[in-house]
Amino acid sequence: MLCGENGSVDIGDFLDEEIKGPATFQCLQQNGGINNCKFKEPAMDDLILSLLGDASIELSCRSGECLHHTKVPGYERPRKKINTPLIAGVIAGCSLFLVAVILIVWYLSRRSYRYGAIRLDDSDDDNTQLMTDHKPASLYFQNVAYDLNGKQILANIQGMAHPGEVMAIMGASVKALNMLKDGKPTRNAAGDITIAASFQSRDVPNARIEPNRKWFGNTRVISQDSLNAFRTAMAEKTSDPYSVLLKTNKLPMSLIRDETKDAKGQKKHHAKMTIETSSFADTFGPKAQRKRVKIGAGNLADLADDVDKSMDTYEERREQAKLLSGNSGEAEDEAHVGMSIEPIFNKGQSKRIWNELYRVLDSSDVVIHVLDARDPLGTRCLSVEKYLREEAPHKHLIFVLNKTDLVPTTVAARWVKYFSKQRPTLAMHS
Structure with a gap:
C-alpha cells in the first residue's frame, strides 16, 4: 500500500x-x-x-x-575475480631468482676456497693453454731446516700449500741474516782487507747538523696571558668538588697556583718543614750546624720591640674576638679550679689510635667520611680534612650523611646542599 x-x-x-x-x-x-x-x-x-x-x-x-x-532479500554479493595464473607466475619467478642467487654464492665460495686468496691470473696465453690438462695437487712438507755459516736459522718447519698458492717460509729478519753474513771482513790473496766488516770501517762518515732556527730560540717559555688562563682554569676546577684530576701534566704547578690566597698556609707549611729538618739542638748550642741563626732582628733592642709588637697584636685580636662573640663586658676569671678528668673523656685520644687512623689515610686513595645527620658539624673531623687538603691533595674525600631517616627531609636536603659545595656528598638511611 x-x-x-x-x-x-x-x-x-x-x-x-x-x-x-x-x-x-x-x-x-x-x-x-x-x-x-x-x-x-x-x-x-x-x-x-x-x-x-x-x-x-x-x-x-x-x-x-x-x-x-x-x-535486501535475494541480494548476492559480487565475487572478485582473482588472476590465478599471474599470481602463480610471480611466485615461480621469485623462487627461481632465489635459487639462482644461492647457486651463484655457493659457486663463488667454492671457487675462492679452491684457489685461495692469492692465485695466478687465468689469462689465455700459451703457458695457460699448456696447463689446461694439468691436475692440481697440494704440497705438504715437514722437518724443513736452514743453516747459515754453521748457525741454524730454521728447524722442524712443516706446512702445506694448496693449488694456486704461493708460500714463503719466514725466518730470521734480513738484518739478522746480513749480520751473520757480514760478520767477517773480505780479504784478498795477500790477506789485506778489501771490504771491511760491519761496524769495523775506519773511514769517518760525513755528518753535519741540520740548520734550524729552533737551535737559537727559547725553549719551555710561556706568556703571562697563558699563565693567567691556566690559573683561572685551575682555580675553577679546584673549587669544584665533583671534578677529579685523572692525569697530571708535566708543568711547574708552582707557577699556576695562586700564592696570594695560600700565603698563610704556605708560611705554616714552610715553618713546619723547617722545624722537622732543623731541630733546636742542631740550630743552637755547641752542636749547632748552622753558622748564623735566622732572626729578623739585628740586635737585642730590635728583638724586644718585635716581641712587644707581637703581644700588642695578640691583645687586639683577643679584643676583636670578644666583640664579635658579645662577651666584651664580662671580666675574665683568672682563678683556675683544679678538677679531675673522668676516664671516659680520655677514650679515643691515645697516640696509637691516631697512628692507626693516619696509617689508614696514607694507604687509601678514596676516604669516606661518615657524618651523623642529627649533628653533622659535631661529627665532622676538621683535622683529617686539613691533613688531606695540605699533605695529601691527591687523595679524594667523600661525605656520607648517615641516618637521614631520623631527621626531616628538608633538613637532610639542606645539609646535603651545604656539604656538596665542599666535597661530594651522599645521603644514606641508617
Missing part, C-alpha cells in the same frame, strides 16, 4: 509486473547523524512522480533505521 494525503493506493500488482530494475539506493549523512536516502527505480520513479510529484522516494532516517543493501 502506498499511503498519501488523499488516501492509499494498492501497488501490489504494479510491483510484481512493472518493477524490473535496475534500482539504486543512496544515502548522504549530514550533521546530527541524519541520513538523507533516495531510492530510485525507473518504473517506481514514474509512479511516484505521477502520484506524489516527487522525482524519487526520499527517506530521512538515523543510523540503524535504514536497511543496508546487503540485507
Whole structure:
C-alpha cells in the first residue's frame, strides 16, 4: 500500500509486473547523524512522480533505521575475480631468482676456497693453454731446516700449500741474516782487507747538523696571558668538588697556583718543614750546624720591640674576638679550679689510635667520611680534612650523611646542599 494525503493506493500488482530494475539506493549523512536516502527505480520513479510529484522516494532516517543493501532479500554479493595464473607466475619467478642467487654464492665460495686468496691470473696465453690438462695437487712438507755459516736459522718447519698458492717460509729478519753474513771482513790473496766488516770501517762518515732556527730560540717559555688562563682554569676546577684530576701534566704547578690566597698556609707549611729538618739542638748550642741563626732582628733592642709588637697584636685580636662573640663586658676569671678528668673523656685520644687512623689515610686513595645527620658539624673531623687538603691533595674525600631517616627531609636536603659545595656528598638511611 502506498499511503498519501488523499488516501492509499494498492501497488501490489504494479510491483510484481512493472518493477524490473535496475534500482539504486543512496544515502548522504549530514550533521546530527541524519541520513538523507533516495531510492530510485525507473518504473517506481514514474509512479511516484505521477502520484506524489516527487522525482524519487526520499527517506530521512538515523543510523540503524535504514536497511543496508546487503540485507535486501535475494541480494548476492559480487565475487572478485582473482588472476590465478599471474599470481602463480610471480611466485615461480621469485623462487627461481632465489635459487639462482644461492647457486651463484655457493659457486663463488667454492671457487675462492679452491684457489685461495692469492692465485695466478687465468689469462689465455700459451703457458695457460699448456696447463689446461694439468691436475692440481697440494704440497705438504715437514722437518724443513736452514743453516747459515754453521748457525741454524730454521728447524722442524712443516706446512702445506694448496693449488694456486704461493708460500714463503719466514725466518730470521734480513738484518739478522746480513749480520751473520757480514760478520767477517773480505780479504784478498795477500790477506789485506778489501771490504771491511760491519761496524769495523775506519773511514769517518760525513755528518753535519741540520740548520734550524729552533737551535737559537727559547725553549719551555710561556706568556703571562697563558699563565693567567691556566690559573683561572685551575682555580675553577679546584673549587669544584665533583671534578677529579685523572692525569697530571708535566708543568711547574708552582707557577699556576695562586700564592696570594695560600700565603698563610704556605708560611705554616714552610715553618713546619723547617722545624722537622732543623731541630733546636742542631740550630743552637755547641752542636749547632748552622753558622748564623735566622732572626729578623739585628740586635737585642730590635728583638724586644718585635716581641712587644707581637703581644700588642695578640691583645687586639683577643679584643676583636670578644666583640664579635658579645662577651666584651664580662671580666675574665683568672682563678683556675683544679678538677679531675673522668676516664671516659680520655677514650679515643691515645697516640696509637691516631697512628692507626693516619696509617689508614696514607694507604687509601678514596676516604669516606661518615657524618651523623642529627649533628653533622659535631661529627665532622676538621683535622683529617686539613691533613688531606695540605699533605695529601691527591687523595679524594667523600661525605656520607648517615641516618637521614631520623631527621626531616628538608633538613637532610639542606645539609646535603651545604656539604656538596665542599666535597661530594651522599645521603644514606641508617
